[in-house]
Amino acid sequence: MDLSPFESDNSVSCRLASQVPDVCRTEDCCLGIDEAGRGPVLGPMVYGICFCPVSKKEELKGLKVADSKTLTEEERDNLFEKLDEAKSYVGWALHILSPNTISTSMLQRTKYNLNALSHDSAIGLVQYALDSGVQLKEVFVDTVGPAEKYEEKLSKLFPGIEVTVRPKADSLFPIVSAASICAKVARDRAVKGWNFAEDLGEVDADYGSGYPNDPKTKAWLLKYLDPVFGYPQFVRFSWSTAKTLMDSKGPTVHWDDDEEDGEKAAQRLNNKSMLSYFGASAGGNAENLTHQTHRFFTERRLRSLDSL
Amino acid sequence: MAAKKKRAPSAENDSWVVIAADSATDTQKHDSDPAFVRLRNPSTDAASLFMLGSGDVQLYEVKAFEEDFHSWFVGQTVQRDGRLLFVTAMDPLFLILPYLIKSGKEGKFQPVDQVVMDEEFPACSRLLSCTRSLASLHHIADEKEVGKLKFHRYSGEKTMSWLKKKVERTVAALKKRHISVGEGVKSSTYVRVKSESDHNEEDYLRYAHGLISEYISEDLSKALLKHLQLPELTSPKETEPPSKKRKLSDKPVEAGEDYTKFNSSDFIRKPPKKMTTAQKSLAKVDKTGMKPMSSFFSPKAKAGKQ
Numbered sequence: 008m009d010l011s012p013f014e015s016d017n018s019v020s021c022r023l024a025s026q027v028p029d030v031c032r033t034e035d036c037c038l039g040i041d042e043a044g045r046g047p048v049l050g051p052m053v054y055g056i057c058f059c060p061v062s063k064k065e066e067l068k069g070l071k072v073a074d075s076k077t078l079t080e081e082e083r084d085n086l087f088e089k090l091d092e093a094k095s096y097v098g099w100a101l102h103i104l105s106p107n108t109i110s111t112s113m114l115q116r117t118k119y120n121l122n123a124l125s126h127d128s129a130i131g132l133v134q135y136a137l138d139s140g141v142q143l144k145e146v147f148v149d150t151v152g153p154a155e156k157y158e159e160k161l162s163k164l165f166p167g168i169e170v171t172v173r174p175k176a177d178s179l180f181p182i183v184s185a186a187s188i189c190a191k192v193a194r195d196r197a198v199k200g201w202n203f204a205e206d207l208g209e210v211d212a213d214y215g216s217g218y219p220n221d222p223k224t225k226a227w228l229l230k231y232l233d234p235v236f237g238y239p240q241f242v243r244f245s246w247s248t249a250k251t252l253m254d255s256k257g258p259t260v261h262w263d264d265d266e267e268d269g270e271k272a273a274q275r276l277n278n279k280s281m282l283s284y285f286g287a288s289a290g291g292n293a294e295n296l297t298h299q300t301h302r303f304f305t306e307r308r309l310r311s312l313d314s315l
Numbered sequence: 316m317a318a319k320k321k322r323a324p325s326a327e328n329d330s331w332v333v334i335a336a337d338s339a340t341d342t343q344k345h346d347s348d349p350a351f352v353r354l355r356n357p358s359t360d361a362a363s364l365f366m367l368g369s370g371d372v373q374l375y376e377v378k379a380f381e382e383d384f385h386s387w388f389v390g391q392t393v394q395r396d397g398r399l400l401f402v403t404a405m406d407p408l409f410l411i412l413p414y415l416i417k418s419g420k421e422g423k424f425q426p427v428d429q430v431v432m433d434e435e436f437p438a439c440s441r442l443l444s445c446t447r448s449l450a451s452l453h454h455i456a457d458e459k460e461v462g463k464l465k466f467h468r469y470s471g472e473k474t475m476s477w478l479k480k481k482v483e484r485t486v487a488a489l490k491k492r493h494i495s496v497g498e499g500v501k502s503s504t505y506v507r508v509k510s511e512s513d514h515n516e517e518d519y520l521r522y523a524h525g526l527i528s529e530y531i532s533e534d535l536s537k538a539l540l541k542h543l544q545l546p547e548l549t550s551p552k553e554t555e556p557p558s559k560k561r562k563l564s565d566k567p568v569e570a571g572e573d574y575t576k577f578n579s580s581d582f583i584r585k586p587p588k589k590m591t592t593a594q595k596s597l598a599k600v601d602k603t604g605m606k607p608m609s610s611f612f613s614p615k616a617k618a619g620k621q
Contacts, residue, residue: 235393300529304378308382
């Protein structure tokens with residue numbers, strides 16, 4: 008698997024794909040979708056699809072692809088090799104979501120959550136297969152969120168294709184297992200050979216699994232915390248693990264869409280307290296005396312200073 | 316200013332981000348450095364920051380662009396203060412004017428260096444070093460020369476025509492830069508398509524008068540308005556409904572407030588406020604079969620039947 012298109016710029020998302028086997032354009036095909044790296048605070052999330060003719064399902068079983076979680080890294084690598092050798096009838100495609108994409112999506116003004124991001128990646132990959140001429144008849148997906156809703160959403164988007172959404176689909180359907188292997192292998196390689204865009208010198212590559220509860224990952228996060236900038240783009244800023252550490256160790260950064268309510272917000276908006284309307288009228292007169300700056304300056308947020 | 320949430324007390328800045336004219340920082344011709352000075356603001360009568368260029372030859376006003384949630388990245392450092400200071404040339408006559416008006420009440424011709432004195436702001440005497448100061452005093456004062464000495468006396472008439480010229484020049488500048496001056500325009504970034512024909516001359520005059528008023532006292536501003544033959548606008552304060560308190564009297568009771576005026580088009584509807592999380596969850600509650608709160612306050616008709 009050649010990850011160089013992603014490694015050349017790992018700040019954005021990237022799609023990698025195998026050649027589409029000729030049989031897939033003529034025969035009815037099934038397609039499996041799975042993801043790798045949903046939970047870690049480090050590295051990308053990878054979405055993978057695998058497709059083959061429905062008639063070749065048994066042959067796929069013969070490759071003994073199984074749920075990627077039950078396999079060692081070496082076994083996964085071997086299985087991916089086997090899938091690659093079967094390229095006469097098996098095709099795959101990957102969508103790598105960089106940690107930076109995940110951070111900026113989840114933390115932007117209109118929040119784009121991880122489930123929506125996942126669904127859209129899956130939809131994008133199915134659409135890619137259709138656009139490449141794969142004769143899709145069946146799609147199998149490991150669920151994200153409630154299975155029924157997801158199944159309904161996908162069925163509506165792809166009429167004429169039988170969509171099956173199941174929890175643990177990766178251990179039920181070989182084509183989903185195959186997709187999960189592709190995704191997992193890509194994720195492992197991306198994390199291992201991560202090119203840090205930041206100038207960090209020799210980076211300690213011992214960051215463990217990347218899951219928030221891994222002590223090695225925690226120690227790494229503590230070590231590479233910059234008080235001002237937070238983390239390199241390798242870290243998902245939207246994860247509470249990263250947020251908590253940045254909040255506690257660095258200076259607070261205020262954004263203008265920070266949620267504020269109650270008295271603080273009222274103060275900021277210069278709202279008057281209800282009580283002020285019941286006070287003696289002397290308060291009102293005092294206000295008249297204060298100088299009102301011309302709107303030329305107030306509109307431009309310009310004001311005089313009395314000291315530096 | 317608006318209170319900021321949980322921000323640490325702002326530390327003293329040892330650097331600022333400034334935009335200034337080249338002349339402000341030029342120290343070639345004169346040996347002294349440009350300096351920030353505190354002088355009496357003619358409009359507010361309080362201290363404001365100004366800058367005197369090298370050799371005190373030119374006066375500059377200092378304005379700060381300041382908005383919440385801004386910081387600077389300067390080289391390899393972060394500056395939490397997101398202010399942008401503007402140092403722009405200013406006519407020193409505006410700052411000299413209040414001192415002349417004050418001494419003018421005595422009606423005597425006096426040497427200016429005895430007039431422009433302020434215990435609170437001793438730096439004000441340096442204003443007279445500016446190249447433009449002495450040369451342009453005749454715009455606001457009558458002059459008398461005795462031997463080599465010059466004496467001055469404030470002239471209201473001259474000042475008005477000087478200020479009028481300032482307003483006219485400001486109008487020209489406003490037009491040249493397509494600055495929206497209409498009352499309806501609330502945003503400086505909003506530019507009308509049919510800009511020229513839309514604003515009449517009075518809008519421009521009034522806007523320019525408002526700008527010039529930032530540099531003169533309130534009394535002078537009012538006098539200038541008359542001089543420009545612009546009617547005074549009623550301040551929004553006066554259009555507010557009268558106080559509810561009314562003295563008891565024998566006269567028949569009449570409606571004290573006219574609510575119809577709030578139906579006019581300039582009545583601004585407030586945008587709906589954001590709800591708190593608690594309110595949001597309350598709003599989602601299924602209310603079917605629930606009695607409205609008001610039903611509990613209706614007259615007890617049934618109780619009477621019993």
